[in-house]
Amino acid sequence: MEKKLYTLIVHSENIAGILNQVTTIFTRRQLNIESLNVSASSIKGIHKYTITTCTDEETIIKVTKQIEKRIDVVKANYFTDEQIIFREIALYKIPTAELLASNRIESIISQHNARILEVNETYTVLQKSGTSEETAALYYDLAEIKISQFVRSGRVAITKSHSEKLS
Amino acid sequence: MKQLIKGSEALIRSLIHEGVRTVFGYPGGAIMPVYDSLYDYRDQLQHVLVRHEQGATHAAQGYARASGKTGVCIVTSGPGATNALTGIGDAMLDSTPLVVITGQVGTSLLGSDAFQEIDLVSITQPITKWSYQIRRGEDIPWAVARAFYIARNGRPGPVVLDFAKNAQLDKIDYAPYTLSYIRSYQPVPDTDNSAIEQAATLINAAKRPFALVGQGVELGNAHTELRAFLEKAQIPAGCTLLGLSALPCGHPLKKGMLGMHGNLAPNMKTNECDVLIAIGMRFDDRVTGDLNTYARQAKVIHFDIDPSEIDKNVKTTVAVLGDCKETLPRVTEKLTEIRDCRAEWIHSFDELNQTEYERVIKPELHPDKESAALTMGEVVKAVSDATNGEAILVTDVGQNQMMAARYFDFHNARSIVTSGGLGTMGFGLPAAIGASFGAPDRTVCLFCGDGGFQMTMQELGTIMETGCVVKIILLNNKFLGMVRQWQEMFFHERYSFTPMVNPDFIRIGAAYNIPSKKIRQRTELPEAVSEMLHTAGSYLLVVDVVEKGMVYPMTPAGETVTNVLLGY
The missing domain is CATH 3.40.50.970 (Thiamin diphosphate (ThDP)-binding fold, Pyr/PP domains)
Known part of the structure; x- marks a missing residue:
């Protein structure tokens, strides 16, 4: 079966150890988690996990059911990229001296729609939110100048359906 | 009326409140306050002292399986808890309702590699339905009620309560707690009306229906409902190992055991039936053999209480989610009563079972040589x-x-x-x-x-x-x-x-x-x-007994279900 990137959105009770319960289901099936984001949801006491993984549909269906089977998991749903709006955020640290020496920085920032978060005499930190392709594209452009640190968040996603299925 | 008592006593009273009358256990350091409280309740709670914690869990399993109640065991932290793991894992795979109470070091020592400390919640999460650490005395009535609710409802399974020693010693304002709902857990999934219709339609149109009966029928106490279902539509049935007593021996529609060492007819007929009806069973590989050649000709109806079992191993045509005690009668109601038009199909099982009798059963039960x-x-x-x-x-x-x-x-x-x-x-x-x-x-x-x-x-x-x-x-x-x-x-x-x-x-x-x-x-x-x-x-x-005895028939692991060896 064809493999593709799926986004799994899991809502759970805020009880210690849920992340472990969720990730062991991936481990058992030898699935890599590509990215993972955990945060409080809009509902009090309910946490939201956004997990991406590359697999086939049959497997993601089974994994989703097995996650939802865990007692403290309220709901698990999987989505393809077409069914959700998603973003990640990336931070880039560039030595200020190199930045100033480059004549491309202004065009890179405006072209990628990046923001400057901090500038001091040693380093400058840029922020870019977008898809992983977009944050990667900025990475490659900045790498030609110099990147001393780089970090990307996990994906966060919102479904295109009217409401979130929670029951 | 509320009263201040120790957490350990609150545990005992919570167990009694849940209807527990027998526990299997083994004392040790981190569970001593519980054993001290138990001493005062010997007249209300029978404690069976086993000789090893693995024995406590298996005994609790045997108790649960024979009685239909939830099995309970009490063991200490560290090695007591790790010794219990085999029984916990066994109960998970065989859907046995079990509540395992383990001692744990005090919360101030957690994570410090204290004496007999083991991270039991992490270890048991993958092999339990629920695993929870009680860190405060006040959580006891809630945690015990939740543990029993989870262990016995829906598809049953083991629950671990890891009981920190300080929580055993906490003084709490005890009041019995009863729980009948968990926000994140729906024990019995909703049954889709159209699935009931579709299942009945498929069975009514079937020429060669065949039912696979699993332990779900026993767990759901649906023996009568199963018989009514099978008898009305004259559906022959094979039982899984754990479902063997779901249908009495001698019932004309019971055609034997499924699986690797099951009977010849039910295994062979799996690949001849036109509608395969699985009831409270999970298509274990010891039942199916090679999935690529398993019942590919059949439309599959799967009755199960656990949605994650649907399509896990065998693709279903119709999934009837729910408790089979409820769903079976709803389908039965819509079945056309069959009198004898399936006689030939039903009889075809007996021919194969006669072959098995001659080749396997007779030599096993009546060996030729009296001296052997x-x-x-x-x-x-x-x-x-x-x-x-x-x-x-x-x-x-x-x-x-x-x-x-x-x-x-x-x-x-x-x-x-x-x-x-x-x-x-x-x-x-x-x-x-x-x-x-x-x-x-x-x-x-x-x-x-x-x-x-x-x-x-x-x-x-x-x-x-x-x-x-x-x-x-x-x-x-x-x-x-x-x-x-x-x-x-x-x-x-x-x-x-x-x-x-x-x-x-x-x-x-x-x-x-x-x-x-x-x-x-x-x-x-x-x-x-x-x-x-x-x-x-x-x-x-x-x-x-004979030293080199063989169990036949045998379908070798991973082979087609009909590839049954009958002996030498």
Whole structure:
């Protein structure tokens, strides 16, 4: 079966150890988690996990059911990229001296729609939110100048359906 | 009225509030406050002292399987808890309701590698339905209520309560707590009306329907509903190992056991039926063999309470989610009553089973040579006949298990206690002890081999101490028989570490004050079985059986379900 990137959105009770319960289901099936984001949801006491993984549909269906089977998991749903709006955020640290020496920085920032978060005499930190392709594209452009640190968040996603299925 | 009591006492009172009357356990450092409180409640809560924590979990499993109630065990932290893991895992795979209470070091010591500290919640999360650490006394009534609710509702399973020592000592304002709802857990999924319709339509149109009956029927107490369903539409059925007593032996539609060592007809017919109806079973690989060739011709209807079982192994045409006690009658209502137009299909099972009788069963039960060593099958049959199919069969794992499952008769529900999913050697003896407490009015017959018996034979001490009644039939072939069988068939008869040097089992039985007898002759069998059953109390009958016995039929692992070997 064809493999593709799926986004799994899991809502759970805020009880210690849920992340472990969720990730062991991936481990058992030898699935890599590509990215993972955990945060409080809009509902009090309910946490939201956004997990991406590359697999086939049959497997993601089974994994989703097995996650939802865990007692403290309220709901698990999987989505393809077409069914959700998603973003990640990336931070880039560039030595200020190199930045100033480059004549491309202004065009890179405006072209990628990046923001400057901090500038001091040693380093400058840029922020870019977008898809992983977009944050990667900025990475490659900045790498030609110099990147001393780089970090990307996990994906966060919102479904295109009217409401979130929670029951 | 509320009153201030210790957490350990709150635990005991919470257990009693949940209806618990028997617990299996073993004390130790981190659970001592609970044992201290238990001492005051001995008149209300019977505690069975086992000889090893693994025994406590298997006994609680045997208790649960025989009684239909939730099995409870209490063990200490660290090694007590890790010793309990095998039983917890076994209960998870076999859907047995179990609440395991483990001691834990005080919360101030958690994470410090304190004496007998083990991160039990993390270890048990993948092998439990729920695993929770009680860190504060005030959480006890809630946590216990939640544990029992989860263990017994929906698809049952094991729950661990890891009980920190400080929480055992906390003074709390105790009030009984009852729980009937968990926001994140729907025990019984909603049944789709259209699935009921579609299932009935498929069955009504079927020429050759075939039902697979699993333990879900026993767990759902749906025996009557199952019979009504099968009888109305005249659907022949095969049972899984754990579902064997869901349908009584001798029922004209019961066509035998499914799986690797099951009966010939139900396995062969799986690939001939046009509609396959799975009821409370999960298409284990020991039932299906190679999935790529399993029932590909059939439309599949799957009744299950656990949505994650649907399409897990076998793709279904119609999934009937819900409790089969509710869903089966709803489908039955829509079935066309069949009188005899399926007679030919039903009869075709009997022809195959006749073949199996000639090739396998007859030689096993009535060996040609009178002088030949006793077979496992004839011993099982003798005990089954002498108990009129009324006994609870408990087995260990291996050849003894398959032979017992094949040749023991069941007339009542909840009559087989065996380790199916995990295949735990050593399960038998403690599970039989538990079953004897779970169903004190029934005869409990345990079949085990010399290998499995020695894995947990310290539990003879539990029998000696409690006086519980277990009829132990030790089928001694001086080999790890099932592994030896595979070595003979698939490893060029290289018997790598399967011959066993055994102790004198009679002296072991005698050391525990258990009447014991050894036989090896066919002529001794009827009298020995009679003596065993008529002796008050437990009894150990050691039978020297044929050393290189084989369990047939056999579908080799991973092969097509119809690739059944009938013997040499």
